[in-house]
Amino acid sequence: MNAQPDLLIARMQEGSEVAFTRIYERYQKALHGVIFAIVKKEDVAQEILQDVFIKIWKNADTYDSNSGRFFTWILNIARNASVDYLRSKRHKNSLKNLSSDNFVDIIVSKSDLDEQTNTMFVKQWVEKLEPMCIKIIDVIFFKGFTFKDGAEELDMPSGTLKTRHRKCLNSLREMMVN
Amino acid sequence: MDIQDTKNSGDLEAYVCGALTRQENMAIAKLVRENPELEEEVEAIERAYFKLAAGIAPAADEIAIYESIKGYIREGKAKSEDNHWSQYLGWAAAIVLLFGTSYMFYQNTELNDEMISIVQKNQILNVEVESLDSLNLDYKEALAFIKKPNTLKINLAGQGDHGTANAVVFHNKEQNITYLDITGLPDAPANMTYQLWSLTLNPLTPTNLGIVAVDNKNLIEFTNPNDTEAFGITLEEAGGSPTPTLERLYTLGAIE
Known part of the structure; x- marks a missing residue:
């Protein structure tokens, strides 16, 4: 993945279906991962992924590149849709319990690891991460907590959380480069 | 805060994750926009998260999912075209009403003017009728006078x-x-x-x-x-x- 595809985004905002297709091709897998990390059910994750892209299409014109990354914008849509699902289904995991398990559990539980090169790499990287980093990335990236809420959840000052979050991601980035 | 400080602060990671407050987010967005080095860093962070998330995604029939999305979009598009149509109808009605009202106002003004001119004409005619009446009376009088035997x-x-x-x-x-x-x-x-x-x-x-x-x-x-x-x-x-x-x-x- 390279720089943000501003032109594609603009074309999609103008109503180009072709541009939307490219956006889908580019981002669907990452959003699928985020949704799956929250709802933890494959069939549900697929349904939500569809809804999320329909929302992206319908609300494309509300995205303003001056106020943030497109990735962040669609990430929020995906998280909100997933959390809404959990709420609406009165899922047995309340929001408070969202962090009781994390994205690593999903990787480990997946049966078709060998077929998923990406997943295999991710598993290797994640296994090398500090346990606290996994928690931090899970809460801040996947579950979309603010630093304030995340700090409460992980019981550490929010300033500390912010710098540790950076260190954890740097470790991940180093592993990815190698 | 210089570039390195900004990078080390953890704000850029938070920015990508959407974990900043609205105000902080706007400030960072501005910094990133103005500074290519920060933008590069943001993109690297985004790339790392992107890979991580994609690696977690379950296997799926991407094309089938897309076809299903496309179906919704087309349907929605048709609906939204309807909406557009009704929106335009609303605007059209508003414009017609505006022109209609203007036209009525214009007509009303014209009619008022016309009425004033008719009232004035009527007054003039009344004066003429009066003078003709009086002339007629004079002639009647004259005729009566002429008809007298003496x-x-x-x-x-x-x-x-x-x-x-x-x-x-x-x-x-x-x-x-x-x-x-x-x-x-x-x-x-x-x-x-x-x-x-x-x-x-x-x-x-x-x-x-x-x-x-x-x-x-x-x-x-x-x-x-x-x-x-x-x-x-x-x-x-x-x-x-x-x-x-x-x-x-x-x-x-x-x-x-």
Whole structure:
């Protein structure tokens, strides 16, 4: 993945279906991962992924590149849709319990690891991460907590959380480069 | 805060994750926009998260999912086109209403103007009717006067150079009233006026009955208490003359 595809985004905002297709091709897998990390059910994750892209299409014109990354914008849509699902289904995991398990559990539980090169790499990287980093990335990236809420959840000052979050991601980035 | 400090702060990671407050987010977005090095860092962070998330995604039939999304979009598009149509209809209705109202206002203004002009015309016509009524009354009166058995009709014949001129006088001795019909007289020149005289013949004594006023009436009433034996009309300077100018005697007629 390279720089943000501003032109594609603009074309999609103008109503180009072709541009939307490219956006889908580019981002669907990452959003699928985020949704799956929250709802933890494959069939549900697929349904939500569809809804999320329909929302992206319908609300494309509300995205303003001056106020943030497109990735962040669609990430929020995906998280909100997933959390809404959990709420609406009165899922047995309340929001408070969202962090009781994390994205690593999903990787480990997946049966078709060998077929998923990406997943295999991710598993290797994640296994090398500090346990606290996994928690931090899970809460801040996947579950979309603010630093304030995340700090409460992980019981550490929010300033500390912010710098540790950076260190954890740097470790991940180093592993990815190698 | 310099670039390295910004990178180390953890704000850029938070920015990508959407974990900043709205204000912080706007501030970082501005910094990133203005600084290519920070933008590069943001993209690297985004790439790392992107890989992580994609690596977690379960295997799925991407094309089937997309086809399903496309179905919704097309359906929604058709619906939204309907919405557009109804939106346009709303606008169209608004525009029609606007033009309609403007047109009505214009029409109303025009009608008001027209009404004012009609009222004015009506007033003018009323005045005309009044004057015609009064003229009619005058003629009725004159006719009644002429029809009286003791009213005499005297033809005044053209005199000298004015042989083609003529006038008719209706005189009632008992009522002391004389009517003059000037239809047969040529128009008086500018600054001149016709004057009617009552004459007694022996000796010839003219008495002024009055000047012939220039108006739309051809039948003019004079008070005439004289023992008139003949009538004469002369052309005089505007305003009339105390004695008739005999060189300009137009018509003359005696009571038989």
